[in-house]
Amino acid sequence: MTAYEPTPPPGAPPAAYDAVVLAGGAARRLGGVDKPGLRVGGRALLDRVLGACADARATVVVADPRPTARPVRWAREEPPGGGPLAALDAGLRHTTADTVVVLSADLPFLHEATVHTLLATLGAAPDAAGALLTDADGRDQPLVAAYRAAALRSELAALTEEHGALTGLPLRRLTGALDLTRVPDPVASFDCDTWDDLATARARIREHGHVLDEWISAAKDELGIDLDVDIKVLLDLARDAAHGVARPAAPLTTFLVGYAAGRAQGGPEAVAEASRKAAALAQRWADEAAAAQADAAPDATRDATPGTRPDAG
Numbered sequence: 001m002t003a004y005e006p007t008p009p010p011g012a013p014p015a016a017y018d019a020v021v022l023a024g025g026a027a028r029r030l031g032g033v034d035k036p037g038l039r040v041g042g043r044a045l046l047d048r049v050l051g052a053c054a055d056a057r058a059t060v061v062v063a064d065p066r067p068t069a070r071p072v073r074w075a076r077e078e079p080p081g082g083g084p085l086a087a088l089d090a091g092l093r094h095t096t097a098d099t100v101v102v103l104s105a106d107l108p109f110l111h112e113a114t115v116h117t118l119l120a121t122l123g124a125a126p127d128a129a130g131a132l133l134t135d136a137d138g139r140d141q142p143l144v145a146a147y148r149a150a151a152l153r154s155e156l157a158a159l160t161e162e163h164g165a166l167t168g169l170p171l172r173r174l175t176g177a178l179d180l181t182r183v184p185d186p187v188a189s190f191d192c193d194t195w196d197d198l199a200t201a202r203a204r205i206r207e208h209g210h211v212l213d214e215w216i217s218a219a220k221d222e223l224g225i226d227l228d229v230d231i232k233v234l235l236d237l238a239r240d241a242a243h244g245v246a247r248p249a250a251p252l253t254t255f256l257v258g259y260a261a262g263r264a265q266g267g268p269e270a271v272a273e274a275s276r277k278a279a280a281l282a283q284r285w286a287d288e289a290a291a292a293q294a295d296a297a298p299d300a301t302r303d304a305t306p307g308t309r310p311d312a313g
Contacts, residue, residue: 015098015099015119015123016057016097016099017056017057017097017099017100017101017119017146018056018057018058018059018060018095018096018097018099018100018101018149019053019056019058019059019060019100019101019102019103020059020060020062020088020091020092020095020100020101020102020103021046021049021050021053021059021060021061021062021072021091021103021104021105022062022063022084022087022088022091022102022103022104022105022143023036023046023061023062023063023104023105024062024063024064024076024077024080024081024087030192030193030194030195030198035105035106035192036063036066036105036106037066038192038198040108040192040198040201040202040205041108041202041205041206041214041215041217041218042215042218042222043069043217043218043221044068044069045105045106045107045108045192046061046066046068046105047068047069047070047221048107048108048110049103049104049105049106049107049110050068050069050070050072051069051070051112051217051221052103052107052110052111052112052114052115053101053103053112053115054070054112054226055112056101057097058073058094058095058096058097059072059073060072060073060074060075060091060094060095061073061074061075061091061105062074062075062076062077062087062088062090062091063076063105064076064080069221069224070226073094075090075091075093075094076090077089077090077166077167078090079167082165082166082167082168083166083167083168083169083170084143084170084171085156085159085166085169085170085171085173085174086165086166086167086168086169088102088152088156088174089156089160089166092149092152092153092156095149097149098148098149098150099119099122099146099147099148099149100146100147100148100149100152101115101118101119101145101146101147102142102143102144102145102146102147103143103144104143104144104191106191106192106193107144107188107189107190107191108190108192108201108204108205109187109188109190109201109204110144110188111188114133114144114185114188115146117183117185118131118132118133118144118145118146118183119131119146121146121181121183122146122147122148122181125181127179128148128179128180128181129147129148129151129152129178129179129180130145130146130147130148130151130152130175130178130180130181131145131146131180131181131182131183132144132145132146132175132180132181132182132183133145133182133183133184133185133188133189134182134183134184134185134189135185135186135189135190136186136189136190138184140175140180140182141189141191142171142172142174142175143171144188144189145180147178151178152174155174155177155178156174158177159173159174212231213231216231227267227268227271228268229268229271229272230268230271230272230275233271233272233275234254234257234271234275236279237253237254237257237275237278237279237282238250238251238253238254240279240282240283240286241253241254241278241282243286244282244283244285244286244289245282245285245286249282253278253282256278257271257274257275257278258271258274260274261273261274
């Protein structure tokens with residue numbers, strides 16, 4: 001794997017899209033465990049993927065229902081375990097958007113920016129049926145892709161007519177018949193197929209420069225908070241409170257800022273305003289402390305005779 005950085009979106013915000021997440025695989029290389037429920041950075045793999053497509057108009061997860069960090073619609077292929085094409089067909093039946101993002105549920109490094117990149121890439125290629133990621137070895141990853149829904153439905157119908165059913169058919173029978181645009185991304189395309197993959201993912205998110213963002217995302221999921229705030233502002237506030245008042249003031253002040261913003265029923269703007277007020281207060285404390293220290297410091301112009309001042313009359 002290369003550096004852990006989400007792919008930046010190349011253009012304007014994406015058009016409306018639906019998302020289909022395939023989460024019902026057998027996970028044979030993991031001994032049949034519940035792979036979508038495995039945690040990386042304290043968050044289930046499925047929840048991490050759902051976070052990446054949070055702005056989808058509708059999200060369909062093809063698997064047996066389970067608790068998730070945000071509401072989704074559930075679907076299941078018949079019979080269960082019929083393979084990715086059957087699962088995709090089952091999920092697609094619950095979508096209505098012209099564009100559908102198709103994702104597997106085991107992508108620990110997928111971010112919203114990557115989804116937007118796929119959508120923008122597809123939008124810039126009007127003759128293409130889809131845009132998909134390629135991995136570090138240049139292999140197509142058809143379950144990290146944005147497709148034109150009409151093209152998917154047409155090809156799935158043709159395969160059903162040819163084979164009688166989609167059960168057991170490999171994904172390449174679908175993607176091989178479509179005109180696809182490719183986006184290289186060895187990080188976002190990384191999936192957890194083995195225990196070694198899972199260990200790599202868990203180590204990667206704890207690298208310096210990423211662990212804080214990962215922790216904030218996990219905490220927001222756990223607390224049911226969908227709020228983007230300026231982390232730097234809060235860290236600067238914590239630093240000012242710690243230096244200007246006392247070290248324990250840092251976590252307590254940031255807590256009070258969050259509480260104040262919550263009482264105001266505000267979003268990021270309310271947090272920013274509460275942070276500004278608290279930072280100004282911390283600065284006043286620091287100024288007073290500096291003035292007090294100056295008053296208490298020995299005066300270099302003080303006369304050598306105790307109790308006298310050079311300006312005494």
